[in-house]
Amino acid sequence: MASTPLPTTRMVASWISGLRHQDVPQPVREALRRLTLDTIVDALFGRDQPWTEAVRSWAQLAAPVPGARRARLWGEDDTRLLRPADAALVNGTAAHAYELDDYHNAKLHPGAVVIPAAFALAETLDASGERLETAIAAGYEVMIRSALALGPGPARLRGWHLTAVCGPLGAAAAAAVLLGLDEERTAWALGLAGTQSGGLFAFTADGTASKRFHPGRAAQSGIMAAELAELGLSGPTVIYEAADGGLLNTFVDKADAAQLTDGLGQTWHAADTSFKPYSCCGSLHSNVDAALALRPRWRKGGRVRVGLAKVVDVQCGYDYSAGSELNAQMSARYCVAAALLDGAVLPAQFAPARIADAAITQLAQDLEIVHDPELDKLYPVHFAAWVDCEVEGGKLERFSLNDPSGSPLNPLMQQSLQHKYLTLATPILGEPKTKALAVMVTDLHKHSARDVLLAAIAPAQAKKRH
Numbered sequence: 001m002a003s004t005p006l007p008t009t010r011m012v013a014s015w016i017s018g019l020r021h022q023d024v025p026q027p028v029r030e031a032l033r034r035l036t037l038d039t040i041v042d043a044l045f046g047r048d049q050p051w052t053e054a055v056r057s058w059a060q061l062a063a064p065v066p067g068a069r070r071a072r073l074w075g076e077d078d079t080r081l082l083r084p085a086d087a088a089l090v091n092g093t094a095a096h097a098y099e100l101d102d103y104h105n106a107k108l109h110p111g112a113v114v115i116p117a118a119f120a121l122a123e124t125l126d127a128s129g130e131r132l133e134t135a136i137a138a139g140y141e142v143m144i145r146s147a148l149a150l151g152p153g154p155a156r157l158r159g160w161h162l163t164a165v166c167g168p169l170g171a172a173a174a175a176a177v178l179l180g181l182d183e184e185r186t187a188w189a190l191g192l193a194g195t196q197s198g199g200l201f202a203f204t205a206d207g208t209a210s211k212r213f214h215p216g217r218a219a220q221s222g223i224m225a226a227e228l229a230e231l232g233l234s235g236p237t238v239i240y241e242a243a244d245g246g247l248l249n250t251f252v253d254k255a256d257a258a259q260l261t262d263g264l265g266q267t268w269h270a271a272d273t274s275f276k277p278y279s280c281c282g283s284l285h286s287n288v289d290a291a292l293a294l295r296p297r298w299r300k301g302g303r304v305r306v307g308l309a310k311v312v313d314v315q316c317g318y319d320y321s322a323g324s325e326l327n328a329q330m331s332a333r334y335c336v337a338a339a340l341l342d343g344a345v346l347p348a349q350f351a352p353a354r355i356a357d358a359a360i361t362q363l364a365q366d367l368e369i370v371h372d373p374e375l376d377k378l379y380p381v382h383f384a385a386w387v388d389c390e391v392e393g394g395k396l397e398r399f400s401l402n403d404p405s406g407s408p409l410n411p412l413m414q415q416s417l418q419h420k421y422l423t424l425a426t427p428i429l430g431e432p433k434t435k436a437l438a439v440m441v442t443d444l445h446k447h448s449a450r451d452v453l454l455a456a457i458a459p460a461q462a463k464k465r466h
Contacts, residue, residue: 008240008248011261012145013187016138016173021130021445023265024137029445031271031408032136034417035102037441038275039095039111040456041425043074045347046097051209055093055216059086071120075428075458084120085223088171091116092216096163098347099329100424101215103282104273105380106147107155107311108162110170111273112215114139117171117222121178122449129445135177139222140270142190143170146247148269149240149259152380153311154252156201164199164214165251169239171222179230184237191235192225194247204318207327274383274406275417278345280329283312285404286385287332291339293399294389298340302390304363306336307372307400309379317369322361325350333364336387378402428458 006014046052056073059082064070070081074091082090095101095112102111114136122132146166147155155162172193176186199218203211229235240247241257248255278288287306298304308317312332320333328334328350337360338349348354355361378384386400403409405416418438425434437455440447 007238008257008260009190009236009238010183010187012142012240012264013190013237014183015264016142016176017181017183017186019134019138019177019265021134024134025268028137028268028271029133031273032133032140033441033444034414035111035273035275036115036136036444037421037438038417039101039115040074040437040441040452041421041428042098042100042112043091043095043116044428044456044458045100045424046094047073047075049094049097049212051212052090052094052097055213056090059090062086069121069124071123072453074116074453074456077457084124085220085227088116088120088219088223089216091120092219093213094216096215097212098350099279099281100276102273102275104144104147104269105152105383106144106162106269107152107283107380108143108147108166109215110140110143110167110270113163113167113218113222114143114170114174116216117219118174118178119449119453120219121175121223123453125178126448126450127178129447131178132449133445135174137268137270138177139170139174140273141264141268142173143167144269144273145260145264146170149248149257150252150255154254156311157314158252159201160251161199161201161211161214164218165197167215167218168193168196168221168225171219172225173222175223175226176229179226181226181229185229187237188229188233188235189226191237191239192228192233193222193235194239195235196221196225197247197251201315203326204315204330207324207330209324209326211326272408274404274408275413275420277406277416277420278335279347279350280335280345281316282404282406283383284316284332284335284385285406286383286401287336287387288339288345289401289405290385290387290399291336291389292343294387294397295340295343297391297397298389299392303368303388303396304336304340304366304390305368305370305388305396306332307370307375307386307388308332309375309384310371310373311379312385313369313371317371320361320364322355325352325355328355331364332369333367334360336367337364340389383407429456430458433458
């Protein structure tokens with residue numbers, strides 16, 4: 001007699017609870033090590049931003065009781081330890097603080113959620129490097145598959161920020177691995193995580209900082225869910241498929257549950273995650289690449305057209321006026337203008353003085369945004385885009401591409417990622433510690449989370465904070 005297939009949530013929970021380090025393919029492990037190093041340095045860069053400072057100040061209002069699990073804030077010594085969930089909240093916010101963290105074409109940022117959650121619990125539990133890697137792999141896979149099941153385009157057009165919607169489930173998956181939860185309690189953890197899902201894209205309306213907070217909040221929610229499940233609080237074991245209030249039936253009209261379970265354990269999406277060579281919305285990176293390629297031939301002051309898929313047009317094609325850093329980082333107009341005028345789209349391009357410059361604002365406002373239905377056919381499987389620039393003689397020259405330079409499909413991705421790491425880390429850590437941290441994370445399975453985070457402390461900055 002054939003056995004009845006497990007419902008979707010229980011099938012995912014069974015996979016998480018049974019996952020072992022040797023089950024994760026070596027190429028996936030290697031990709032996640034690179035993304036882990038990238039996430040750590042992004043957080044070190046973002047830890048002093050005002051929005052991170054605000055979240056840190058809130059988290060430090062509640063000191064853990066003696067004997068409670070405690071985890072550190074990245075880049076700091078151990079004089080101010082927090083509950084793991086609160087440490088993950090701060091570290092996740094820091095990782096996403098300046099639009100430098102990784103992203104997947106499922107339209108979410110897995111690294112800023114999963115890695116802070118996994119490190120916070122792994123540190124306090126003194127978990128092995130192998131267990132830490134397994135947790136990160138589980139978290140990435142569950143988070144990405146959750147977004148794919150919802151449908152990244154339709155969910156985004158409903159106003160959802162999928163990092164915040166799917167992040168709690170990814171963080172809960174990572175936490176469940178580290179806590180060693182069985183299938184039942186892992187299903188509870190997913191249920192308790194999913195019932196905390198949310199996160200709206202309203203931040204683009206006024207350029208406010210709520211987006212920075214979403215990955216940290218998702219990481220905090222996932223740890224809380226797993227720890228509560230460990231303590232015996234039950235959560236809905238049909239969080240994905242429930243007809244009334246299930247994730248797949250609430251956030252979109254037509255979800256695809258098969259994306260959660262088909263090929264689970266055989267087909268891995270985690271290694272498809274892209275890194276950010278530019279400090280702006282990942283959906284704009286192809287446009288930035290195109291603008292940089294055309295810049296040497298662009299007739300300054302000449303016409304510029306920017307081709308976007310509909311989802312990107314809705315998200316990033318808004319009328320631009322000088323405002324906040326986020327307003328500029330999410331703006332197709334500003335990011336292309338910065339690429340053409342400065343030849344770079346890095347943190348310096350989003351400094352208040354640069355944003356306030358009249359010339360870059362004027363060019364951003366003069367750009368022509370074009371919704372191209374042909375791009376809709378490619379997006380979001382490919383973050384495709386094009387830019388037209390007027391060259392000498394008045395002719396428009398187009399540069400188009402299907403995948404941005406930070407994509408794993410780019411053969412130079414690993415070298416570019418290493419260059420980014422060295423550029424960001426060296427001023428913070430110094431050259432010796434920068435190299436030592438990179439070596440350690442390259443062999444993450446051999447090192448504990450505590451050892452890695454100790455290697456990521458910048459003594460001068462740590463002293464300054466106390």
